[in-house]
Amino acid sequence: CETVQDDENTMSILVASDVHLGYIEKNGERGKDSFVALEEIFTIAKERNVDFVLLGGDLFHENKPSRKTLHTAMELFQKYCLGDRPCSVKVVSDQAVNFGHTSSSITCVNYENPNVNISLPVFSIHGNHDDPSGAGELSAIDLLSVTGLLNHFGKQTKLDVISLSPVLLQKGTTKLALYGLEKGSMRDERLHRLFLNHLVTMLRPKESLDDWFNVFVLHQNRSKHGATNYIPEQFLDDFFDLIIWGHEHECLINPQWNPIKRFFVMQPGSPVATSLCEGESKQKKVAVVKIRGREMKTDIIPLKTVRQLYVENITLADGVHPPAGSSPEAIEALSQAYCEEVVERLLLRAQSQKSGHPRQPRKPLIRLRVDYSGFDIFNAYRFGAKFADRVSNPENIVHFLKKSVKKIRDDL
Amino acid sequence: CETVQDDENTMSILVASDVHLGYIEKNGERGKDSFVALEEIFTIAKERNVDFVLLGGDLFHENKPSRKTLHTAMELFQKYCLGDRPCSVKVVSDQAVNFGHTSSSITCVNYENPNVNISLPVFSIHGNHDDPSGAGELSAIDLLSVTGLLNHFGKQTKLDVISLSPVLLQKGTTKLALYGLEKGSMRDERLHRLFLNHLVTMLRPKESLDDWFNVFVLHQNRSKHGATNYIPEQFLDDFFDLIIWGHEHECLINPQWNPIKRFFVMQPGSPVATSLCEGESKQKKVAVVKIRGREMKTDIIPLKTVRQLYVENITLADGVHPPAGSSPEAIEALSQAYCEEVVERLLLRAQSQKSGHPRQPRKPLIRLRVDYSGFDIFNAYRFGAKFADRVSNPENIVHFLKKSVKKIRDDL
Ligand SMILES: [Mn+2]
Ligand SMILES: [Mn+2]
Numbered sequence: 001c002e003t004v005q006d007d008e009n010t011m012s013i014l015v016a017s018d019v020h021l022g023y024i025e026k027n028g029e030r031g032k033d034s035f036v037a038l039e040e041i042f043t044i045a046k047e048r049n050v051d052f053v054l055l056g057g058d059l060f061h062e063n064k065p066s067r068k069t070l071h072t073a074m075e076l077f078q079k080y081c082l083g084d085r086p087c088s089v090k091v092v093s094d095q096a097v098n099f100g101h102t103s104s105s106i107t108c109v110n111y112e113n114p115n116v117n118i119s120l121p122v123f124s125i126h127g128n129h130d131d132p133s134g135a136g137e138l139s140a141i142d143l144l145s146v147t148g149l150l151n152h153f154g155k156q157t158k159l160d161v162i163s164l165s166p167v168l169l170q171k172g173t174t175k176l177a178l179y180g181l182e183k184g185s186m187r188d189e190r191l192h193r194l195f196l197n198h199l200v201t202m203l204r205p206k207e208s209l210d211d212w213f214n215v216f217v218l219h220q221n222r223s224k225h226g227a228t229n230y231i232p233e234q235f236l237d238d239f240f241d242l243i244i245w246g247h248e249h250e251c252l253i254n255p256q257w258n259p260i261k262r263f264f265v266m267q268p269g270s271p272v273a274t275s276l277c278e279g280e281s282k283q284k285k286v287a288v289v290k291i292r293g294r295e296m297k298t299d300i301i302p303l304k305t306v307r308q309l310y311v312e313n314i315t316l317a318d319g320v321h322p323p324a325g326s327s328p329e330a331i332e333a334l335s336q337a338y339c340e341e342v343v344e345r346l347l348l349r350a351q352s353q354k355s356g357h358p359r360q361p362r363k364p365l366i367r368l369r370v371d372y373s374g375f376d377i378f379n380a381y382r383f384g385a386k387f388a389d390r391v392s393n394p395e396n397i398v399h400f401l402k403k404s405v406k407k408i409r410d411d412l
Numbered sequence: 413c414e415t416v417q418d419d420e421n422t423m424s425i426l427v428a429s430d431v432h433l434g435y436i437e438k439n440g441e442r443g444k445d446s447f448v449a450l451e452e453i454f455t456i457a458k459e460r461n462v463d464f465v466l467l468g469g470d471l472f473h474e475n476k477p478s479r480k481t482l483h484t485a486m487e488l489f490q491k492y493c494l495g496d497r498p499c500s501v502k503v504v505s506d507q508a509v510n511f512g513h514t515s516s517s518i519t520c521v522n523y524e525n526p527n528v529n530i531s532l533p534v535f536s537i538h539g540n541h542d543d544p545s546g547a548g549e550l551s552a553i554d555l556l557s558v559t560g561l562l563n564h565f566g567k568q569t570k571l572d573v574i575s576l577s578p579v580l581l582q583k584g585t586t587k588l589a590l591y592g593l594e595k596g597s598m599r600d601e602r603l604h605r606l607f608l609n610h611l612v613t614m615l616r617p618k619e620s621l622d623d624w625f626n627v628f629v630l631h632q633n634r635s636k637h638g639a640t641n642y643i644p645e646q647f648l649d650d651f652f653d654l655i656i657w658g659h660e661h662e663c664l665i666n667p668q669w670n671p672i673k674r675f676f677v678m679q680p681g682s683p684v685a686t687s688l689c690e691g692e693s694k695q696k697k698v699a700v701v702k703i704r705g706r707e708m709k710t711d712i713i714p715l716k717t718v719r720q721l722y723v724e725n726i727t728l729a730d731g732v733h734p735p736a737g738s739s740p741e742a743i744e745a746l747s748q749a750y751c752e753e754v755v756e757r758l759l760l761r762a763q764s765q766k767s768g769h770p771r772q773p774r775k776p777l778i779r780l781r782v783d784y785s786g787f788d789i790f791n792a793y794r795f796g797a798k799f800a801d802r803v804s805n806p807e808n809i810v811h812f813l814k815k816s817v818k819k820i821r822d823d824l
């Protein structure tokens with residue numbers, strides 16, 4: 001794939017997902033993290049001069065974002081997506097079908113609207129957080145699409161048979177067929193069954209079938225949660241070249257080769273940790289995917305404004321050795337001291353791993369998963385208060401568990 | 413005022429107010445009335461080729477409009493306000509001050525934004541229905557302003573002293589100073605007191621003071637409700653030439669001359685009857701105000717798509733004369749028959765007064781205010797059911813009262 005060079009035949013796409021705009025917006029410390037992340041993503045997109053941004057769902061954290069969140073999102077799209085730079089990717093499919101599903105007033109891709117000056121097009125499906133609801137089955141992202149700020153694709157309205165019509169994009173000689181799967185209010189199990197029963201059909205371009213680079217964007221469980229509430233990779237059509245997998249928040253954006261299906265899978269993850277788990281503590285990144293003909297090249301770009309997260313599993317029995325006959329108070333003091341040590345160590349690590357970006361928040365997130373078998377728990381809230389000036393989540397630094405207890409992951 | 417002709421020095425303004433978008437949106441019969449009204453207003457504005465639309469507040473009925481209502485509003489603004497027609501009114505005041513109060517990303521009037529193509533500018537203040545709330549003190553109309561669809565002016569943030577900076581508009585030799593007063597969350601009584609204590613100051617243009625035609629838009633009680641929860645006309649500065657008075661729903665849009673203050677007052681009223689009272693039953697109209705120099709001419713334009721409303725006061729004792737010894741059932745039957753007669757008469761009148769516009773709703777609103785002194789009430793709901801096919805408010809056609817009871821008006 002090293003042969004892809006930037007030229008008039010190279011389509012360049014910034015890939016990201018799960019920005020969760022408005023996540024804990026009322027939190028004075030962390031409430032702006034999601035907006036800072038979107039701003040960094042847009043900044044990278046402009047610096048890299050990509051043809052468009054492709055998002056994998058959950059742009060908004062709440063189904064009904066607050067007015068402030070909607071307003072700030074609109075400000076950012078206005079600021080970064082409008083301008084004079086011409087867009088050189090042509091949409092050659094039926095644009096009203098691709099984008100007009102929620103509004104008859106949307107008849108084309110936003111940058112072909114003669115009344116709005118788009119310099120950075122954004123294409124997105126919705127996720128489970130910003131799924132359609134209420135009268136008109138509208139998603140929060142439809143307020144961006146109706147105002148010309150975003151191209152919402154992937155809508156399917158049937159629940160029994162799904163057939164997906166791609167957005168066909170062309171730049172020079174390169175042809176990209178972009179498929180999006182929105183499950184709307186459909187349950188994972190149901191979608192799983194539709195795939196099993198071959199009731200999910202991908203419509204293919206009629207002409208020059210082999211010339212198309214085929215990308216599929218979906219927003220589903222990828223890891224197995226129960227027997228059928230996830231989508232196994234082997235369900236997906238093998239004519240795809242690249243799968244963009246939204247919803248999973250761990251950043252696994254380096255394209256993973258599936259040797260059986262012969263496609264790559266990119267899992268952008270979320271730039272905002274909505275759960276303090278190990279997956280989310282990995283470095284957050286976005287990617288610029290360059291496609292020329294049927295070839296693809298990927299630049300992975302670490303995000304520099306993301307709030308740092310350190311998750312550490314510790315066992316009190318390993319580090320706390322109270323002398324025989326110690327009082328409960330003395331034992332608790334030792335337990336706390338041990339945990340404090342770990343927090344201090346993580347804070348040092350955070351300090352040394354700062355990105356240097358002026359907008360990266362000063363205070364990291366710290367999570368100790370404390371196996372307290374054989375010990376008493378202590379007041380985690382009071383413990384955290386000591387770090388209020390240095391940790392952004394003092395209220396829940398320590399999470400007590402016993403060895404046998406499995407982590408139930410938060411909702412993505 | 414008959415001397416104002418259309419020319420390059422004539423500013424032409426469509427004046428309307430209180431559109432209450434989304435009013436009873438879930439009502440299958442009447443839920444779309446507010447959107448039809450806005451569409452007619454925009455259509456008139458385009459036919460008359462006005463320079464801009466000026467709205468007096470309560471564009472949205474709910475402080476937090478549903479997604480569907482916001483989306484439909486955005487669709488209509490997109491459809492009617494975008495396009496290539498050039499806007500020839502210049503804003504000569506500080507535009508960031510005038511319009512940028514809720515977003516630093518708004519630095520100018522929408523039609524000077526190089527990235528959005530505005531053909532029909534709209535200027536509006538908010539009302540009490542769409543007043544600012546929540547984080548950032550944003551109004552629903554700010555979601556239109558941040559996307560470049562509307563120019564939100566009149567913001568004042570202080571509660572103790574108000575000084576209003578006008579939007580200064582110029583077309584050819586005509587100069588218009590446009591003042592808007594938004595009370596935000598301030599109570600009427602408080603605003604009344606600020607006026608009384610001369611704490612509301614209108615900033616004036618520094619140069620050629622006498623050349624400006626001065627318009628003041630406010631959204632307040634005009635009729636007296638209690639001693640101090642309204643704004644008397646005599647409180648207003650007498651340098652104004654024209655007052656546009658929003659909030660009152662009765663259409664009194666013909667300019668009324670105030671001989672003491674020497675200004676005109678226009679009260680556009682609401683195109684959607686949100687209360688079934690006599691005031692709302694008057695013909696709904698909008699106006700095109702033409703200003704050249706210090707002269708003004710007004711064209712009054714009846715709205716043709718508005719749902720008809722007929723309100724009639726009747727007294728059972730006047731029309732119902734049961735023979736002596738009649739059973740209660742017999743008397744009730746006579747009362748109902750009398751009311752039915754009146755409804756039939758009003759329906760005939762409605763039929764004869766149809767505008768002929770294809771979008772005017774078929775079923776009118778009918779309200780009988782029934783003085784039942786000396787009689788028993790009957791089941792108004794069952795009574796109305798007979799008219800379900802011909803009246804749009806069968807559930808509350810009849811409103812029983814006794815003579816002494818005064819009508820308490822609904823919230824405007
Ligand atoms: Mn998700
Ligand atoms: Mn997510």
Ligand SMILES: [Mn+2]
Nearest residue numbers: 539540659824
């Ligand atoms: Mn009002």
Ligand SMILES: [Mn+2]
Nearest residue numbers: 430470659824
């Ligand atoms: Mn009103």
